[in-house]
Amino acid sequence: MSDVNEIHRFADTDALVRAAAERFVDAVVAAQRSRGSAAVVLTGGGTGIALLEHVRAHPGAIDWSALDVFFGDERFLPTGDPERNEVQAHRALLDHVPVDPARVHVMAASDGAYNSDPVTAAAAYGEVLETFGADRTGPLFDVHLLGMGGEGHVNSLFPHTDAVRETEQLVVAVTDSPKPPAVRVTLTLPALQSAREVWLIVSGEAKADAVAAAVGGAHPDEIPAAGARGVDKTVWLLDATAASALPRS
Numbered sequence: 001m002s003d004v005n006e007i008h009r010f011a012d013t014d015a016l017v018r019a020a021a022e023r024f025v026d027a028v029v030a031a032q033r034s035r036g037s038a039a040v041v042l043t044g045g046g047t048g049i050a051l052l053e054h055v056r057a058h059p060g061a062i063d064w065s066a067l068d069v070f071f072g073d074e075r076f077l078p079t080g081d082p083e084r085n086e087v088q089a090h091r092a093l094l095d096h097v098p099v100d101p102a103r104v105h106v107m108a109a110s111d112g113a114y115n116s117d118p119v120t121a122a123a124a125y126g127e128v129l130e131t132f133g134a135d136r137t138g139p140l141f142d143v144h145l146l147g148m149g150g151e152g153h154v155n156s157l158f159p160h161t162d163a164v165r166e167t168e169q170l171v172v173a174v175t176d177s178p179k180p181p182a183v184r185v186t187l188t189l190p191a192l193q194s195a196r197e198v199w200l201i202v203s204g205e206a207k208a209d210a211v212a213a214a215v216g217g218a219h220p221d222e223i224p225a226a227g228a229r230g231v232d233k234t235v236w237l238l239d240a241t242a243a244s245a246l247p248r249s
Ligand SMILES: O=C(O)[C@H](O)[C@@H](O)[C@H](O)[C@H](O)COP(=O)(O)O
Pocket: 043, 044, 045, 046, 047, 048, 072, 073, 074, 075, 085, 146, 147, 148, 149, 153, 154, 155, 156, 179
């Protein structure tokens, strides 16, 4: 796991999303060229979905048939609910590109296979990751995208919760998320730390203090984003306001 934070600042949210999307296309293409295929983890939230919309308009040379798509967290809601992260990701990008549906690994819906039980749904997604990892050499994912909340949450890992303290399981259920909806399924810090590169794409003044705390090495129990570290790289992509509490250098 790399201790180095790479920090990139952009004038505003539009410039941030555009740059993050271009970087995402380049990273996918590079992984496909060097390893034959790429594995990415998508995130919900404003910047994460805006990035996908930009990739849809500017897909570069991505080979959609050689891409595995995972989700960092999911809002445990019925199939097709517009608040589900995978539904938003499909609308923003996945419905519009020739991705292999068998390689889009969605988390179960609350009316799906697991009898409305998020714990079983989380365990099932953990098995999906284990099976995927068993066939792969090197880190599980090439890029794990993340947004971040004002109190430093990433995926559905909120401060001072069992989920952020998880050290064994790759996926857990959350039943009392402070950000609605309350019930969610989320990748844990050990899963995040199984990505070659973790990218935190953050915009807005309300997040500036948490950005500075995470970059400054806060404890993940206080600021979960501080535990979001890639094997090779941790990349912060920030707009000017989100970067405003960082030291100038
Ligand atoms: O399901 C979700 O809501 C997320 O995956 C969550 O972790 C999100 O990425 C952050 O809350 C940032 O969201 P914004 O970019 O909208 O602030």
